Amino acid sequence: MTDIPILEVTNLKKYYKISQGLFKSNIVVKAVDDISFSIKKGETFALVGESGCGKSTTGRTLLRLTEATSGEVRYKGKDLMSLPYEKMRFLRKELQMVFQDPYASLNPKMTIKQILTEPLRVHKKYTPSERTKKIIEILKIVGLSEEHLDRHPNEFSGGQRQRIGIARAVILNPDFIVADEPVSALDVSVQSQVINLMLDLQKEFELTYLFISHDLSVVEHMTDRVAVMYLGKIVELTETEKLFKDPKHPYTQALISAVPASHPREVKKRIVLTGDVPNPANPPSGCAFHTRCPFVMEKCKSIAPNLTEVADGHQTSCHLYSEKKEEKTNVIIHSEV
Structure with missing residues (x-):
């Protein structure tokens, strides 16, 4: 490769x-x-x-x-x-x-x-x-x-x-x-x-x-x-190993939690999403996943997140990480002041 x-x-x-x-x-x-x-x-x-x-x-x-x-x-x-x-x-x-x-x-x-x-x-x-x-x-x-x-x-x-x-x-x-x-x-x-x-x-x-x-x-x-x-949108993109080791998007976390355990002693916490997949002919406003997301915030309902890099070579579209970036930026600005 x-x-x-x-x-x-x-x-x-x-x-x-x-x-x-x-x-x-x-x-x-x-x-x-x-x-x-x-x-x-x-x-x-x-x-x-x-x-x-x-x-x-x-x-x-x-x-x-x-x-x-x-x-x-x-x-x-x-x-x-x-x-x-x-x-x-x-x-x-x-x-x-x-x-x-x-x-x-x-x-x-x-x-x-x-x-x-x-x-x-x-x-x-x-x-x-x-x-x-x-x-x-x-x-x-x-x-x-x-x-x-x-x-x-x-x-x-x-x-x-x-x-x-x-x-x-x-x-x-x-x-x-x-x-x-x-x-x-x-x-x-x-x-x-x-x-x-x-x-x-x-x-x-x-x-x-x-x-x-x-x-x-x-x-x-x-x-x-x-x-x-x-x-219809990409919500997370990264190397396979990184995705399974540390999924970022709540939807990805739910998908991976549903993968059957590979060993009898392996204990997995299943994340069960509530609600059904929205009708693609009438998708929700803002983040399309907000109707099923356990971490939904008010801004998720009106503003669609962009696919951004949250770690080296790891991209996701979720306001959870944009919030964290804003907090870090504010901390840096205040410390410089």
Whole structure:
């Protein structure tokens, strides 16, 4: 892993207009609301949060599988959002995606050979005979064999289908892969196999991952940095080890407290949040988390906090830390006076 960003996201927004009611009035749902982050070459960067927080929408928007409302996504210095169709299509061999549902992401009418040949054919890579060799090679890497070539997706288990999905993503030798909850639909026993496969492939092909998940135990095991999302916004961003050792945002603290204990003697204090996740079509004013926060203050209800650095390389958006900064500043000013 290097310190050079392979992907830089600046003020990314994805809004949806929904018509409802008798007069079909438009309601704007802010699925992704002004988020910024960067991903270093060779690292695994995680997006975590509850269902509906905007994780998957972010991943799809980065690759322009859905168009952004506004914002900038720079891949190796190129602004993906402004690229014309043909240039973006050419870049897709470097930008791939592993989808969440291994049952829906593979065409049931195509054989495995046809599924894996398609990206090579679309991007005009290799001759027909070389393509077959490449497919057999990649199948072996992901734990399958040549005898699977003429089978259809319905003849495979969920874990095997996800291996095929991963094979399809890496067969073009990409640099960056968005993995959208790649193990959430799999049995626990199969999850570890797929995770280890992804880690092995990362070393072998020097891949960079955006890993989207709600399973924090998986995130802790395989990622380098984490961004926590809530109602379309990033509320905390730091290195994985720091996040699990010292979570700053009350929402992150609640998420981590819900992770099952890894040892029978480990005692964990569970933080139970009250209330439901607000309707994204009608979010609360101020801090979006204030309706469920155990530390809510009056200013939280009207003023939205900014994502600021509260420790070395550790950012969070919470008024608790802005209050502490103000207190420290006042102490310094008074002491100088």
